[in-house]
Amino acid sequence: MDNELFMNTELPPPSEMAMHFEQPSSSSAMLNWGLMDPNLARNSPPQDCFMWEKSTEQQQSIFDSALSSLVSSPTPSNSNFSGGGGDGFIIRELIGKLGNIGNTSGDIYGAPMNGNVSRSASCYATPMSSPPPMMNRTAPLTEFSGDPGFAERAAKFSCFGSRSFNGRTNSGIPVNNGKIVNSGKLTRVSSTPALKALASPEFASAARPMIPAGDSPPKLPGEFSRKRKSVSKGKSKDNPLPAASPSPSFSKTAERKEVSEEKGGKRRREDEGEEEEGNKGGNDTKPPEPPKDYIHVRARRGQATDSHSLAERVRREKIGERMKLLQDLVPGCNKVTGKALMLDEIINYVQSLQRQVEFLSMKLSSVNDTRLEFNVDALVSKDAMISSSGSRVHESGLQLESLSHHNYNNNSQLNTNVSSNNMMLHSPMKSLEPSALARGFTHLPTLTQFTDTISQYQMFSEEDLQSIVGMGVAHNPNHESQSQNMKIEL
């Protein structure tokens, strides 16, 4: 796609460029126009000029070398561009012209501000008048002439070039092309104050000259940013740019600007965090470090480092942790494996617990009718003692528990409840606090009602039946004495 851009605009730019170069007089007008361009205006042109001037000396040697390489070797540069052969030609032409200009005098660089600005402005101006692809042509000259942080950007954009510009691996031209694209788009993209704010702190470290070009990477044309975004998304969890932090910040800012600032920023920052983590110690086991806002997760060895799969893995592990806790809580879940079966068990357990509560509330209601007031303190103290006292015989606990069910008035209704609850009560007794229940049952009520309700407990387990039968058969006074004995023991 970007090849096409370069291809399409072979002819017009050179002519325009020639025109512009031949008419420096018009440059002043162009200068004004360029200055009035919102981006440039926001960039505070004097700043730009300052930067350009400052860097020109630095750049000149680089520029000259680049020019010489370009001029001397047309074919290699041609071969570098799979689809941008025409572009290379044009660039070489332009560079040749520039080279003449540059070589003749450092005047161009030492030229007054206006001259520099005018040239660049003219180059910028032409894009304004011409369709976007043309800007790509014209920009390189300005980039060359007024490129402040040339060396830094060259390094960075070479990485960009290797990523997003497939065929262009050479540092010289791709950098230019990258610059072409970026700076070309500079004029077109409308920069918002937010973006400016975003841009400035980011690139503060990268030196102020970066700002004009720094704006441009974020303001990539639609296709380039899209491409970069897709590329970065695809490779975000692999080893991304090995370059310094500004380049990831570039790509991230590009993406961020493209997407909504807030959401995209968050996502990218998260990705960045994850990326960096992955970069630093990608093969470590995952310690979920609690950062201020984002979950930094390390990709484990041999696992996919895609952002989606990482997030999914985190989510799955969270759920797995909780299922394990539930497994410990619900009795009988140890043998069960798999979420569905465990959930079945959990649902059954919750339902049984709720049924138990209902059952007990019914029991309490029957007791409530009789006596509640004066026994409160005693009950509470006894309850306290019961809870804290030592364990009781399990068998006696079973007996007492079965006996306790005799007190219900509406026995028929409780048949199923009792059976089911008895099953459940036994298991909680065994698993939770058998001692507490056993202790609770030491205070035997009178056993006058035993024989009435003995028939209910046919669904009990064997030992229960034996105990019940034993109790039922036994004489009442025996049991009473027994209960009294137990009470005394307490």
Add this chain to the structure above:
Amino acid sequence: MVDSLFPSIETTVDDASPESRRKRRRISETAKETAESSEINQESLKRWRTNRVQQIYASKLVEALRRVRQRSNDGGKITSAAREIRDTADRVLAASARGTTRWSRAVLATRVRASLKKHKKAKLTGARKPRKDTAAERKRSKLPAVERKLKILGRLVPGCRKVTVPNLLDEATDYIAALEMQVRAMESLAELLAAAAPRSMLTRP
């Protein structure tokens, strides 16, 4: 390192849409959760297991029951329905949770809602159409078995119908622990009361 580059960016983004705020809050929540989830769960489980909690619950329950009984007695009713007692017990249980869990808040809220609804006119309940369980529906609904079960679990735990899966599991954990404590306390209480009651029953003519 990257974060250091964007301190101002974050501030600029801070006063962004509520979506981002919610997202950030959720992310920070989950971050905290991942760091302390196991500890939190174990703590919550432990707090429902202590004897002290059980005692507190029992005493509170007794008092509540007494109040219920008084109220019913004053109203003329003598028999307090089992449902009332169960609701009372649930409320006391939720109260002892100190509002940290969603189900406890829902239990306490339902009472308010129920009392409000009592004053309103009873709506027609026949408006709900019973769904004919066609084969296609059954096939459709059978596919995400785990999800179906999670929904059932959500219905069981009060106030957790539209809750995310990890939160639902957390709530279920706490709810199960609380229910166990409730069962234990109520059983011991019932026993104590039953022990005391027959004496009075015996004395009655």
